[in-house]
Amino acid sequence: MTIDSITHSVPSTVGSSKFSEAELQQKAKDHLWMHFSRQSVMEDGPGVPIIVKGEGHHIWDSTGKKYFDGLSGLFVVNAGHGRRRLAEVAAKQAEELAFFPLWSYAHPSAIELADRLASYAPGDLNRVFFSTGGGEAVETAFKLAKYYWKLQGRPTKHKVISRNVAYHGTPQGALAITGIPAMKEMFEPVTPGGFRVPNTNFYRAAEMGAPTEDLETFGLWAANRIEEMILFEGPETVAAVFLEPVQNSGGCFPPPPGYFKRVREICDQYDVLLVSDEVICAFGRIGEFFACDAYDYVPDMITCAKGMTSGYSPIGATIISDRIYEPFKHGNTSFYHGYTFGGHPVSAAVALANLDIFEEEKLNENVRLNSPAFRATLEKLNDLPIVGDVRGAGYFFGIELVKDKVTKETFNDDESERLLRGFLSKALFDAGLYCRADDRGDPVIQLAPPLTIGQPEFDEIEQTLRSVLTEAWTRL
Structure with missing residues (x-):
């Protein structure tokens, strides 16, 4: 994920850390080896997103910016953040x-x-x-x-x-x-x-x-x-x-x-x-x-x-x-x-x-009850020329991106690189939606939010994706 949008005008310490934002970024650059990540993003850029707080289906970074956690961390925080x-x-x-x-x-x-x-x-x-x-x-x-x-x-x-x-x-x-x-x-x-x-x-x-x-x-x-x-x-x-x-x-x-x-x-x-x-x-x-x-x-x-x-x-x-x-x-x-x-x-x-x-x-029941509405809300995105397929089950969906809806033509490696890492990852981040733009296979956006959410949150996810994907298509 690229993080050009990060700013560093934050209080003297970050969250529960005794160090400032600038100090944490430097320590990360000096010593932290992230998982499944390009270290060059941290080495050559202004830093990495530092997540300091979670509550319900939202997370906050060290600059105070709020995000919708559309991936439950990594398909993990099913009951939501901040459970005292x-x-x-x-x-x-x-x-x-x-x-x-x-x-x-x-x-x-x-x-x-x-x-x-x-x-x-x-x-x-x-x-x-x-x-x-x-x-x-x-x-x-x-x-x-x-x-x-x-x-x-x-x-x-x-x-x-x-x-x-x-x-x-x-x-x-x-x-x-x-x-x-x-x-x-x-x-x-x-x-x-x-x-x-x-x-x-x-x-x-x-x-x-x-x-x-x-x-x-x-x-x-x-x-x-x-x-x-x-x-x-x-x-x-x-x-x-x-x-x-x-x-x-x-x-x-x-x-x-x-x-x-x-x-x-x-x-x-x-x-x-x-x-x-x-x-x-x-x-x-x-x-x-x-x-x-x-x-x-x-x-x-x-x-x-x-x-x-x-x-x-x-x-x-x-x-x-x-x-x-x-x-x-x-x-x-x-x-x-x-x-x-x-x-x-x-x-x-x-x-x-x-x-x-x-x-x-009754979180399992919540998923069974609301999954059809989640699917239907995401399927509204099918009117976008870049969306080829919406698929999944429960609270677990993928949106496949294509160059041509009729032929199902996908993006080549260079195009996928520019689309996912050059634009989508940063644009979704800037728009306040944490999810996964993935190309292990054909390019997809993956969603797996906490199991506590319902229709208002489905609408929020859809609206954010619609805005970002519409802009992505204009850049192709």
């Missing part, structure tokens, strides 16, 4: 037991949270392995899938299948599952065994050689590509399929009707585990605690993180079926895997309180 209750729970737990590992010991908040998550999970997914984030949860599922098959006397089942352009994390194992070549090439050779199949982007179905007559036919075609890959690689070599209920990267691809029913059939037929990667989709983003319930399938494992605490403390989890857990119930078999801070007492306590808020305020 969660801060107080964290403080109380830290006073009582700030830390203890789950290495042969346990503590109450991890036990209670495991029980709570198992009660929400479908089918026989009754065992919870904690981590500190989504990438670690995926890494755990990958390792466990391979180990499980070894314990079944089928050690050649080690490969995993995921979808084109899908993002599943950055640890070496999770990176092998991620389907974005540009994110992997600088780290090659990555962990072997990752294979890709087409995603469920119906808007681009023709370019995949897929049927375009209706969604259900397309969904069956896409699911059958998983069977095709299993047969091509050999069923005795494939351990698991990793799928997000709604694929994030590429711009919110919902599953067509019948897609996951067919995928489940395929996995059962060939003895392949199905992992539902719900790091983004769980905890209300699609209107259920676990999005697999929204699409009526029962996976063998669920990976989750982000919204579990609404970001008030880091945690992740892999939820595992009784079938996969069975070999570990007896004898000397152990899963030699873990994380120092997995199931951290403070994070687990915050997660429990956050889930209480979900139930008390």
Whole structure:
């Protein structure tokens, strides 16, 4: 994100920091290495946005400017910013037991949270392995899938299948599952065994050689590509399929009707585990605690993180079926895997309180009730020549940008660079809307606001996007 609009006329200190804006910017330039960011923006520009406060669905930067948080931080702050209750729970737990590992010991908040998550999970997914984030949860599922098959006397089942352009994390194992070549090439050779199949982007179905007559036919075609890959690689070599209920990267691809029913059939037929990667989709983003319930399938494992605490403390989890857990119930078999801070007492306590808020305020119900209105409001943008497609589910939408609505012609790399980073990121920032302009795939704007909002906020988002996208089109 470019930040030419930042000014530095602020009070002598910023937020709770004892340093001034200028001092913080200099310290950031001297020492901070940001994630997934071009350091040159900070090195060569006036500084970076420094966010100092959050309240509800708004955030404020160090200059006092207010923004609508249209991405819930990073698909995380589902219950909204500024929940004093969660801060107080964290403080109380830290006073009582700030830390203890789950290495042969346990503590109450991890036990209670495991029980709570198992009660929400479908089918026989009754065992919870904690981590500190989504990438670690995926890494755990990958390792466990391979180990499980070894314990079944089928050690050649080690490969995993995921979808084109899908993002599943950055640890070496999770990176092998991620389907974005540009994110992997600088780290090659990555962990072997990752294979890709087409995603469920119906808007681009023709370019995949897929049927375009209706969604259900397309969904069956896409699911059958998983069977095709299993047969091509050999069923005795494939351990698991990793799928997000709604694929994030590429711009919110919902599953067509019948897609996951067919995928489940395929996995059962060939003895392949199905992992539902719900790091983004769980905890209300699609209107259920676990999005697999929204699409009526029962996976063998669920990976989750982000919204579990609404970001008030880091945690992740892999939820595992009784079938996969069975070999570990007896004898000397152990899963030699873990994380120092997995199931951290403070994070687990915050997660429990956050889930209480979900139930008390009926946040899942709010998403299910209002998602059609959110979609309808965003679809008003279809009258703009730059908007090709509006898609998504729950409170999770993507807006694909095109050069030509009739032909669906997209932007080349140079054009995408100028559009997204040269204009849109800064223009959205200046307009007070924090969201994501992304080109992992075709250029899209992604929206995933806190689950507490309703029609007035939908209108505000639409009006801001309309103004910025109208100007973007005039600059092409």
